[in-house]
Amino acid sequence: MDERLEKALEFSKYRIALFNRKEDLKIKVNNMLVHAHNGGIFRVTQELVTFVKLLVDANRDRAVLIDENGNPVEIVNLPDFLDEILSKYFEATNYYHSEYTKLRSARSVNSIYEFVND
Amino acid sequence: MTEYPDGFSLPRGYVIYAHNNSNIDYAALAICNSLLIKKNLKHNTIALVTDNATAQYMEHFYSSKLIRQAFDRIIMVEKPTDESTRRFHDTRYTMFEDTYNNTNRPNVYDLSPFEETILLDSDYLMLDNTMDLAWDSTEDFMCNRKTIDLDHKSNNFGFDNRFNEMSIPLYWATAVYFRKSEKSRLIFQLMNFVKENYAYYQYLYRFNHSGYFRNDYALSIAIHMANNLMEYGSISPLPVDHLLFSMENDELHRFKDGCCLMTSEPTQGDFHMHSVSRNVHIMNKRAILRKKDEIIAYATS
Numbered sequence: 489m490d491e492r493l494e495k496a497l498e499f500s501k502y503r504i505a506l507f508n509r510k511e512d513l514k515i516k517v518n519n520m521l522v523h524a525h526n527g528g529i530f531r532v533t534q535e536l537v538t539f540v541k542l543l544v545d546a547n548r549d550r551a552v553l554i555d556e557n558g559n560p561v562e563i564v565n566l567p568d569f570l571d572e573i574l575s576k577y578f579e580a581t582n583y584y585h586s587e588y589t590k591l592r593s594a595r596s597v598n599s600i601y602e603f604v605n606d
Numbered sequence: 607m608t609e610y611p612d613g614f615s616l617p618r619g620y621v622i623y624a625h626n627n628s629n630i631d632y633a634a635l636a637i638c639n640s641l642l643i644k645k646n647l648k649h650n651t652i653a654l655v656t657d658n659a660t661a662q663y664m665e666h667f668y669s670s671k672l673i674r675q676a677f678d679r680i681i682m683v684e685k686p687t688d689e690s691t692r693r694f695h696d697t698r699y700t701m702f703e704d705t706y707n708n709t710n711r712p713n714v715y716d717l718s719p720f721e722e723t724i725l726l727d728s729d730y731l732m733l734d735n736t737m738d739l740a741w742d743s744t745e746d747f748m749c750n751r752k753t754i755d756l757d758h759k760s761n762n763f764g765f766d767n768r769f770n771e772m773s774i775p776l777y778w779a780t781a782v783y784f785r786k787s788e789k790s791r792l793i794f795q796l797m798n799f800v801k802e803n804y805a806y807y808q809y810l811y812r813f814n815h816s817g818y819f820r821n822d823y824a825l826s827i828a829i830h831m832a833n834n835l836m837e838y839g840s841i842s843p844l845p846v847d848h849l850l851f852s853m854e855n856d857e858l859h860r861f862k863d864g865c866c867l868m869t870s871e872p873t874q875g876d877f878h879m880h881s882v883s884r885n886v887h888i889m890n891k892r893a894i895l896r897k898k899d900e901i902i903a904y905a906t907s
Contacts, residue, residue: 505879511758515850516884519736522845527744529845557842559744601867601881
């Protein structure tokens with residue numbers, strides 16, 4: 489095979505592998521941002537964090553929030569809930585950052601799947 | 607409903623069915639998955655529903671210590687007599703036909719010893735802890751519609767996950783959460799009714815009869831019937847709102863540290879590599895069985 493074609497195909501394999509890993513990572517991080525509380529399911533977004541912080545700052549201890557399935561869920565201790573979702577948010581985003589940094593420096597299919605090398 | 611002796615029933619747990627055929631050791635799949643549940647999930651009580659022959663086969667190949675480690679309860683039932691033949695693929699390059707025995711899952715409402723149950727396919731490997739979020743839900747019944755394959759395609763089964771372009775939504779029985787309640791009982795009763803009249807419902811809902819009873823189809827029809835034949839507002843998804851699928855064409859090459867190294871082959875000869883550490887439904891069951899020793903070693907470490 490022509491050397492230039494071989495290199496191009498090798499690079500396209502690398503691009504597909506990189507794309508797949510990035511998409512996997514996004515989905516994994518999205519899954520890490522799901523939070524269950526008092527029977528409700530919440531996705532920890534910046535919007536949710538900001539809204540709960542606003543309620544806490546307004547000295548509210550409890551509130552009813554609408555969960556992912558559209559159900560009203562009573563949160564009886566808003567400051568605790570805020571701690572929980574912030575902790576989840578930082579856990580997920582730190583993981584995302586650390587894995588994404590590794591991916592950015594990966595220059596071959598093998599290094600994208602570090603698993604293969606050991 | 608099945609009356610269990612005192613102490614047998616528990617508040618929440620997983621139910622996995624396993625009825626072996628001559629090619630696929632479903633009991634081994636169930637052991638692998640149960641041990642992964644024990645390893646990765648906080649609430650990890652598991653009941654196996656199986657038949658006498660499968661249990662004997664399992665006891666022959668696995669120590670009673672390992673079996674006790676994997677399962678908290680073993681519920682013996684008669685092997686379904688309405689078995690049918692289906693085609694299984696082991697990558698693109700091997701195909702075999704065998705009996706499909708897992709037709710009795712609509713009975714799970716009666717058989718489950720749990721107040722809250724997650725019914726799982728034995729080949730839906732629990733590699734992360736997200737299923738812990740399902741317990742104590744305000745919903746009585748949850749299952750997923752959305753699927754994503756390893757190549758991130760979300761419409762693998764055509765028609766935007768419907769039976770056909772004009773039909774009802776397709777729900778997946780791969781993972782189903784339910785609480786013992788009127789709603790759940792009704793859905794499983796309807797599933798049994800659909801099963802008994804499968805040919806009729808095949809024509810009514812116009813799905814392709816694959817030659818064997820599909821739990822997914824019966825579940826979808828039951829949900830539609832239980833929802834007064836309406837589509838909207840019926841069933842909520844599980845906390846992670848999609849199922850990650852590895853198709854029968856895919857291969858599992860290695861299992862290490864809770865991570866699957868797999869290849870998909872969307873078109874012949876075009877191999878894509880994937881490293882999977884999320885819950886994944888591996889439809890190529892033989893691929894899991896080839897790595898069962900690695901899975902068991904990891905899950906028991």
